[in-house]
Amino acid sequence: MNAEQLLKSYTAGQRDFTGASLTGVNFYSTDLIGINFTKADLKRSSFVFAYLNKATFNNANLSGAKLSGAILNQANFTSANLNSVDFHGASLQRCVFFGANLSLTNLMDANLSEADLRSVNLRGAILRGAILRSALIREERGYPNTTFQGADLRRADLRGANLSGVDLSGVDLTGADLSDATLSRVDFRGANLGGVLMIGTVCTESNLTGTNLAGSYMRGANFSRADLSGANLSETDIAGGNFSKAKLTNANLSRSVLYQAILAGCDLSRANLDTCNLQQCNLVDAYLVRANLDGADLSDALLTRAELSGASMIGTTMHGATLPDGKVMA
Amino acid sequence: MDTQSQLIDEIVASLAEDENILRIKRLMLFICHDYWSNDVEEVKRTDLRQLVEETLHTFPVLGDLKQTINLYLKRINKQSDYLLAADTVIDTIGLLYADLPPSATSSIDPQSSTIAEPLPPTTQKLGYIPNPFDVRGDVCRNISPLHAKILIFSVLEYPFDPTERDWSTLCTYDLDTLLERLFLTCDTSAELKVRLFDTAQNLTFAEDARRAAGVVFQTLEPFFEWPIAS
Numbered sequence: 001m002n003a004e005q006l007l008k009s010y011t012a013g014q015r016d017f018t019g020a021s022l023t024g025v026n027f028y029s030t031d032l033i034g035i036n037f038t039k040a041d042l043k044r045s046s047f048v049f050a051y052l053n054k055a056t057f058n059n060a061n062l063s064g065a066k067l068s069g070a071i072l073n074q075a076n077f078t079s080a081n082l083n084s085v086d087f088h089g090a091s092l093q094r095c096v097f098f099g100a101n102l103s104l105t106n107l108m109d110a111n112l113s114e115a116d117l118r119s120v121n122l123r124g125a126i127l128r129g130a131i132l133r134s135a136l137i138r139e140e141r142g143y144p145n146t147t148f149q150g151a152d153l154r155r156a157d158l159r160g161a162n163l164s165g166v167d168l169s170g171v172d173l174t175g176a177d178l179s180d181a182t183l184s185r186v187d188f189r190g191a192n193l194g195g196v197l198m199i200g201t202v203c204t205e206s207n208l209t210g211t212n213l214a215g216s217y218m219r220g221a222n223f224s225r226a227d228l229s230g231a232n233l234s235e236t237d238i239a240g241g242n243f244s245k246a247k248l249t250n251a252n253l254s255r256s257v258l259y260q261a262i263l264a265g266c267d268l269s270r271a272n273l274d275t276c277n278l279q280q281c282n283l284v285d286a287y288l289v290r291a292n293l294d295g296a297d298l299s300d301a302l303l304t305r306a307e308l309s310g311a312s313m314i315g316t317t318m319h320g321a322t323l324p325d326g327k328v329m330a
Numbered sequence: 331m332d333t334q335s336q337l338i339d340e341i342v343a344s345l346a347e348d349e350n351i352l353r354i355k356r357l358m359l360f361i362c363h364d365y366w367s368n369d370v371e372e373v374k375r376t377d378l379r380q381l382v383e384e385t386l387h388t389f390p391v392l393g394d395l396k397q398t399i400n401l402y403l404k405r406i407n408k409q410s411d412y413l414l415a416a417d418t419v420i421d422t423i424g425l426l427y428a429d430l431p432p433s434a435t436s437s438i439d440p441q442s443s444t445i446a447e448p449l450p451p452t453t454q455k456l457g458y459i460p461n462p463f464d465v466r467g468d469v470c471r472n473i474s475p476l477h478a479k480i481l482i483f484s485v486l487e488y489p490f491d492p493t494e495r496d497w498s499t500l501c502t503y504d505l506d507t508l509l510e511r512l513f514l515t516c517d518t519s520a521e522l523k524v525r526l527f528d529t530a531q532n533l534t535f536a537e538d539a540r541r542a543a544g545v546v547f548q549t550l551e552p553f554f555e556w557p558i559a560s
Contacts, residue, residue, distance in 0.1 A: 029535075049474065049535070068497075069476030088501065089476025109479060109505040111470040129504045131467055131475075155504060157463045177463050 003027060010035065068106075099143065119143040124150045131157045138182070139165030224262075234272075334426065341422045342379045353415035355381060360406075361398050362388050385423055392427040396420055401521050405528070453555040455517070459510050460553075466506045468549045475505060477535065477542040482508040484539075485529045486515065492534055512550070519554035523547050 003025040006017060010032060020040040029049040036056045044064040052067075055075045063081050068088040072095055079099040089109045096116040103121050109129040117137045125148070135158070139145045147167045155175040162182045170190040179199040186206040193211055198218040203226050210230045222242040230250045239259040249269045257277045265285045275295040283303045290310040300320040308324060318329045345354060355373050358381045360366050367373050389395035399416045406412050459465055469478050480490045483503060490496050516522040526547055530539035 049476070049538070069474045071474055089474060089479050089505070091470065091474050093471075106501075108501060109470075109475050111467075111475055113467075129466070129506060131470060133467065155506060157467065159463070 117146055120146045122146060122148045122151050125152070127151055127153045127156050129155050132161050133157055134160040136162055137166055138162040139185075337426060338379065338382055341425065342382055345382075345418070345422060346378060348418060350415050350418060351378075353412055354418055357399070357402070357412055357415050357419060358382075358385055361385070361395075361402050366406075382423060382426075385419075386426060392424055395423070395427075397518065397520070401518070401524060404521070405524065452558055454558050456553045456556045459513055459550075462506045462510060465509055465549055469505075469509065469545055473542050473545050474538070477538045478546055479503070479505050479508060480535070481526065481530055481533065481539050481542045482512050482546065484533060485525050486511055489529070489532055490534075509546070509550070512546070513553060516554075519547075519551045522550060522554070 001017075001020055001022060003022065006020065006022065006025075007030070009017075015034055016036045017040060018036060018038045020037065022045055023041055023043045024045060025042075026046045027050050028046060030047070031051045032047075032055060033051050034054045035052065037060050038056050038058045040057070040060045042057075042060055042062045042065055045062070046066040047070050048066050049069040050067070050071070052070055052072045052075055055072065057080045058076055058078045059080060060077075061081045062085050063083040064085070065082075066086045067090055068086045069090060070087075071091045073091055073093045074095065075092070076096045077100045078096055080097075080101070082097075082100050082102045082105055084104045085102070086106045087110045088106050090107075090111075092107075092110055092112045092115055094114045095112070097120050098116055099119050101121045102117075102125055103123045104125060105122070106126045107130050108126050110127075111131045112135055113131055113133045115132070115135045117132075117135055118140045120137075127148075130153070137146050145165050145167060146163075148171045149167065149169060151171050153171055153173045153176055156173070156177075158176055158178050158181050160180045161178075163186055164182055164184040165186065166183075167187050168183075168191050169187045171188075172192045173196055174192050175195045176193075177197040178201045179197050180201065181198075182202045183206055184202060184204045186203065188206060188208045188211050191211055193213045193216065196213070196216045196218075198216060198221045201218065201221045203221060203223050206223070206226045208223075208226055208228045208231050211228075212232045213236055214232045214234050216233075216236045218236055218238045218241060220240045221238060223246050224242050224244045225246060226243075227247045228243075228251050229247050231248070232252045233256055234252045234254040235256060236253075237257045238261055239257050241258065241261045243261060243263045243266045245265040246263075247267045248271050249267050250271060251268070252272045253276050254272050255275045256273075258281055259277050260280045261278075262282045263278075263286050264282050266283070267287045268291050269287055269289040270291065271288075272292045273296050274292050276293070277297050278301050279297055279299045281298070281301045283298075283301055283306050286303070286306045288306055288308050288311050290312075291308075292312045293316045294312050294314045295316065296313075297317045298321045299317055301318075302322045303324050304322055304326060306324045321329045323329065345351060348354060352370065352373055355376055355378065356367055359373070359376060362381070362384045385395065389398060399419065403412060403416055469475070479500060482505075483500060484490045486508065490500070512522070516525060526543035527540065530536060530543040533539040
């Protein structure tokens with residue numbers, strides 16, 4: 001079958017092209033809404049600016065195909081081979097990619113709002129500026145987790161997305177918006193998170209050891225039981241954040257705002273908290289051995305049963321703070 | 331004959347003797363009818379008094395006249411040749427606005443204390459886009475993000491040509507950065523509209539580009555008239 005024959009059949013009302021072999025054909029700006037390309041061989045084909053809303057590509061082979069600028073809302077790509085596909089600026093809202101291979105794909109500035117990206121291979125994919133609002137990327141029992149190793153997610157919009165259990169190690173998320181997203185049990189090791197927005201983000205039990213979060217805005221974020229050992233959190237705003245039982249040993253929190261944050265049972269040993277705003281913080285049972293609290297403001301903070309041995313407290317403000325022994329400072 | 335009519339006669343007589351009269355008339359035709367005449371005879375035949383009256387009628391407020399002239403000047407290839415003509419139009423016809431009733435003009439005549447002081451502006455153009463990801467999301471909801479990208483790239487850089495070289499170049503630009511640059515480049519929403527739609531009609535994908543122009547304009551317009559917090 002060639003492109004001409006397919007278009008003729010489509011115009012006549014046929015929608016099912018299961019198993020069709022159409023490698024290297026050109027469907028530029030063509031209206032193929034609702035077409036069924038299940039198991040079709042579409043390697044290196046071009047669908048630039050095509051209208052493919054509600055199209056089905058389950059188990060199809062589209063490796064090397066060009067779908068830039070195409071409208072593919074609600075299309076189904078379950079288990080499709082999308083290796084090296086060009087989706088630059090495509091509209092992929094509410095698409096299903098479950099189990100698909102999207103390695104090395106170009107999804108720059110694509111709109112993937114509410115897309116299902118569970119159990120997907122996104123190694124080396126370009127997702128710079130992509131819209132992934134409320135996307136479903138979380139782990140699924142019985143299936144391999146979605147992996148983003150080496151992916152570029154700079155300035156991506158991930159607000160409200162669910163990425164629980166996902167491997168984000170080594171991913172570049174500079175300037176991305178992760179507000180209200182759920183990222184529990186996520187591996188962020190080696191990821192670049194400079195300048196990210198994480199307002200109200202849930203990162204419980206995630207591994208953020210050694211990550212760079214400098215200058216980020218993370219008000220109300222939840223890092224309870226997360227591992228942030230050696231992470232750079234300098235000059236961040238995490239007012240109202242939750243770090244209960246989190247591990248922040250050797251972390252750099254210099255000049256950060258942790259006003260009203262919950263740091264109960266948190267391991268802050270050897271952490272750098274100089275000039276940090278810790279007003280009204282809950283540090284009950286916190287472990288601050290050899291922490292640097294020089295110039296920090298602990299006004300009205302709760303330090304009940306906190307361990308402060310060896311902590312440096314030159315010029316630390318303690319006005320109204322409750323000390324480890326229960327005594328309240330004047 | 332009333333004072334206004336006498337003043338129009340005087341202005342018409344003074345303009346008629348101006349050595350730049352052809353450019354002045356061509357510019358007035360352009361701003362009143364959105365029509366650029368390259369026919370010298372046609373420009374000569376156009377009645378000057380009628381043009382002055384049309385200008386007054388089309389732009390009852392002097393500020394609007396000035397703004398429109400500035401905007402249309404940017405659409406002319408030989409802008410510098412028409413700058414003097416633009417100044418002459420504002421300096422001469424501008425005199426007539428002082429004689430219009432207060433309700434029809436917002437110009438302030440320092441000679442007259444009877445004209446009410448205009449109210450302070452209640453809106454202003456923002457110096458930045460406050461929520462760039464929301465703006466990008468709004469633009470990309472119902473159109474292909476790539477059409478928006480091509481259009482804005484063409485407004486800011488050069489008309490996009492769907493060749494391999496331009497596709498690669500486009501990958502080096504981010505949509506949100508392009509949107510921000512477009513907003514900062516345009517002084518008014520009227521300028522934004524003109525630049526978007528003028529560019530769209532010359533692109534290969536004209537119909538899609540026009541649709542994108544509408545969406546981009548609608549999304550950015552509120553930031554040009556942002557309410558000033560009291």
